[in-house]
Amino acid sequence: MTSHIIDEALLRSLTPSVLTILVHRGADFAAAEDAVQDALVEALRVRGMGSSPGSSGGGDTVSRSSGGGDPVRDPKGWLVTVAWRRFLDANRADTARRRREDLVEEEPPPGPASAVDDTLQLYFLCAHPSLTPSSAVALTLRAVGGLTTRQIAQAYLVPEATMAQRISRAKRTVSGVQFDQPGDVATVLRVLYLVFNEGYSGDVDLVAEAIRLTRQLAATIDHPEVAGLLALMLLHHARRAARTAPDGSLVPLAEQDRGRWDTASIAEGVEILQAALARDRLGEFQAQAAIAALHADAPTVEETDWVQIVEWYDELLRLTDSPVVRLNRAVAVGEADGPRAGLAALAALEEAPLGSSSRGAGPGSSGGEHPMPRHAAVAAYLHERDGDLAKAARLYAEAARKAPNLAERDHLTRQAARLNTRRTR
Amino acid sequence: MAKYLMLKHYRGAPASVNDAPMDQWTPEEISAHVQYMNDFAARLEATGEYVDSQALAFEGQWVRYDGEGRPPVTDGPFAETKDLIAGFMVIDVDSHERAVELAGELSAAPGAGGKPIHEWLELRPFLTAPTTVTE
Numbered sequence: 001m002t003s004h005i006i007d008e009a010l011l012r013s014l015t016p017s018v019l020t021i022l023v024h025r026g027a028d029f030a031a032a033e034d035a036v037q038d039a040l041v042e043a044l045r046v047r048g049m050g051s052s053p054g055s056s057g058g059g060d061t062v063s064r065s066s067g068g069g070d071p072v073r074d075p076k077g078w079l080v081t082v083a084w085r086r087f088l089d090a091n092r093a094d095t096a097r098r099r100r101e102d103l104v105e106e107e108p109p110p111g112p113a114s115a116v117d118d119t120l121q122l123y124f125l126c127a128h129p130s131l132t133p134s135s136a137v138a139l140t141l142r143a144v145g146g147l148t149t150r151q152i153a154q155a156y157l158v159p160e161a162t163m164a165q166r167i168s169r170a171k172r173t174v175s176g177v178q179f180d181q182p183g184d185v186a187t188v189l190r191v192l193y194l195v196f197n198e199g200y201s202g203d204v205d206l207v208a209e210a211i212r213l214t215r216q217l218a219a220t221i222d223h224p225e226v227a228g229l230l231a232l233m234l235l236h237h238a239r240r241a242a243r244t245a246p247d248g249s250l251v252p253l254a255e256q257d258r259g260r261w262d263t264a265s266i267a268e269g270v271e272i273l274q275a276a277l278a279r280d281r282l283g284e285f286q287a288q289a290a291i292a293a294l295h296a297d298a299p300t301v302e303e304t305d306w307v308q309i310v311e312w313y314d315e316l317l318r319l320t321d322s323p324v325v326r327l328n329r330a331v332a333v334g335e336a337d338g339p340r341a342g343l344a345a346l347a348a349l350e351e352a353p354l355g356s357s358s359r360g361a362g363p364g365s366s367g368g369e370h371p372m373p374r375h376a377a378v379a380a381y382l383h384e385r386d387g388d389l390a391k392a393a394r395l396y397a398e399a400a401r402k403a404p405n406l407a408e409r410d411h412l413t414r415q416a417a418r419l420n421t422r423r424t425r
Numbered sequence: 426m427a428k429y430l431m432l433k434h435y436r437g438a439p440a441s442v443n444d445a446p447m448d449q450w451t452p453e454e455i456s457a458h459v460q461y462m463n464d465f466a467a468r469l470e471a472t473g474e475y476v477d478s479q480a481l482a483f484e485g486q487w488v489r490y491d492g493e494g495r496p497p498v499t500d501g502p503f504a505e506t507k508d509l510i511a512g513f514m515v516i517d518v519d520s521h522e523r524a525v526e527l528a529g530e531l532s533a534a535p536g537a538g539g540k541p542i543h544e545w546l547e548l549r550p551f552l553t554a555p556t557t558v559t560e
Contacts, residue, residue: 247460397448401483409480414455416448 010075011043012146013216018079019143020118023179027087029125030171033143035087039079041148043071119144120220124183127191128174135170136191141206142167145213151204188217189229189285196233207237218272227276228286234269235292238262250411254301266296287316306336323349323372331378339386346379373402377412384419393419428476428517429524431531432547435483437508442543443536450537461534469516469527478514515551524548 015036022032071078126140138156141147147155153163196210214230242256251257273289290312298304313329326349334342380395396416403409447455469475486501503509514531518524528548536542 247456248463249456249459393448400448404482406480410455410459413447414452417450417452417455420449421451 007075008044011040011079013212014076014079015040015146016119016122016144016216018076018083020122021080022083022087024118025084028175029179030168030175031087031090032083033171035083035090036079036146037142037148038086039083040146042082043075043079044148046071116220119216121179121183123188123217123220124181125174125177125179127183127188128177129184129187130173130177131170133191133194135166135173136187137194138163138166139170139174140191140213141195141209144216145209147204147209155204155206185221185223185226189225192217193229193285196236207233207240211237224276224279224281225283225285227272228283228289231269231273231276232285232289232292234265234272235289235296238265238269238296244407248407249414250407252411253295258299261296266293269293270296282315282319284316284319287312287319291316304335306332310336324374327372327375327378331381334382334385339382342382343379343386346375346382349375373404374399376402377408380412380415389419389422426517426519427521427524427553428515428551429528430547430549430551431514431516431524431528432549433511433513433544434547435509435511437510438545438547441536441545443538443540444542445537447536454535454537454539457535457539462531465531465534466514474516474518474523474527476515476517478512480512481510483509483511521550524550 018039019032019036022035023029027035122144123140126143127136131139134156138152141152141155142149149164149167150160152167153160156163192210192214195206195213198206211230211233214226214233218226218230238261239253239256241262242258242260243251245251269289270293273286273293276286277290291309294305294309294312309332310329313325313332316325317329327346330342330345330349333345376395376399380392380399383395384392393416396412396419400409400412400416403412447458450458466475466478484502486499486503488497488499491498516524516527518527525548528546532544532546533541534544536544
């Protein structure tokens with residue numbers, strides 16, 4: 001049951017290079033991308049027939065139905081062949097014939113650019129600034145990640161037809177972009193960060209996928225912020241198992257069983273981060289990773305170096321003055337200098353102009369309450385530590401009403417309940 | 426098969442029997458409630474009757490068209506008196522009786538003191554596509 005003739009992970013890792021080979025042969029990006037997707041789906045379908053390496057069926061089936069090559073011995077060659085044929089089939093219109101014959105003549109492709117550069121170009125194209133974030137995410141997962149439309153749709157809880165439309169519209173949007181046009185690493189990082197931060201469900205582990213894609217990007221470009229994002233992901237991913245209780249409820253950082261943190265992932269994250277920081281080109285992701293590393297470095301919550309964490313938040317504020325960073329900084333200040341200092345930092349945040357810099361398209365504020373979802377939660381925590389349990393309980397209940405997801409809401413409701421039951425007993 | 430929407434309300438529904446607000450429960454009671462809801466959904470998935478469920482934020486607003494070239498008019502957050510939906514579950518069942526039975530089970534989710542909430546749920550049948558045989 002476990003033996004597959006083709007390894008899905010391997011196939012997916014080959015997607016960018018197969019796609020760029022087709023583009024170099026003269027296929028336009030949109031058609032090439034469709035053809036590679038068809039080839040992937042074909043490969044997965046054949047694999048799904050349950051052939052094992054010992055049986056005589058599987059490989060032959062693939063060869064017969066899709067044309068030459070051995071998908072097990074030479075999966076890349078097989079994918080290129082199948083995808084290219086799919087591309088030619090799709091272009092079989094009379095008007096396209098002449099062009100197609102010319103294209104066939106060009107096989108094998110002249111390859112001025114290296115595979116590494118091509119992969120990087122693919123990242124740039126899929127995260128092109130003309131794309132909306134959700135389109136860029138979908139296109140990246142399909143064209144760079146090699147996921148099928150169905151897998152992406154499941155991961156984001158939308159119908160497959162909706163996701164298919166989103167992807168084809170995205171491809172139309174970038175159809176005029178030259179494949180070799182220089183891109184902006186920052187837009188790629190934002191897309192990968194979104195994939196990491198907002199993966200929901202389905203068969204595909206989007207968190208792991210985001211790490212894989214960022215790792216692959218780090219192999220194609222030497223950039224401290226790419227390294228910073230990879231380190232950030234590894235350091236957060238390391239805590240994943242400890243972050244939820246068996247019943248699915250959230251376990252806050254301070255209460256996590258640190259023995260369940262993935263030490264190998266932490267070590268790798270720290271090493272990547274240190275190398276990046278040594279380059280002395282600090283950026284947002286490196287600073288965030290530094291904060292995550294300081295948490296990861298503390299054997300117990302009491303041993304957390306909060307003073308240094310506050311310093312990193314100050315750096316982060318210099319790089320990106322967002323209300324979210326100020327809010328998180330207030331928590332750190334509360335730990336470093338006591339809850340009163342934290343509350344003072346929170347009060348300073350109230351006075352700071354939020355206006356256009358406040359994030360997200362969430363529901364508006366209700367009268368007199370703070371517009372940031374987690375503001376009440378932070379205030380509740382600091383008031384509890386300051387000993388004002390009644391106020392803290394009230395704020396936790398308010399925070400629960402504003403929580404952006406169910407797990408947080410349940411957690412905050414439990415915090416309110418914990419204080420309320422303690423006060424009445 | 427018939428699809429039904431089960432609606433849960435933050436406010437606007439008749440008062441439940443066990444009406445204590447959630448932040449007055451113990452943390453263990455909250456956990457038991459969450460577990461019950463998860464188990465309920467999992468059971469319906471196993472019987473092939475589950476379609477979808479979503480929780481909705483506590484806040485929202487009214488929006489309406491305000492004429493050509495003008496931005497939409499918004500009104501909100503909702504007034505305190507507004508009937509406010511908390512979330513929904515869509516089920517696909519064989520009969521109206523089965524839908525009522527399941528809504529009853531969902532309403533029995535434990536609340537304060539570990540006792541069922543007896544919460545009022547709104548059960549609404551979907552309008553269907555036209556049938557092939559019409560006479």
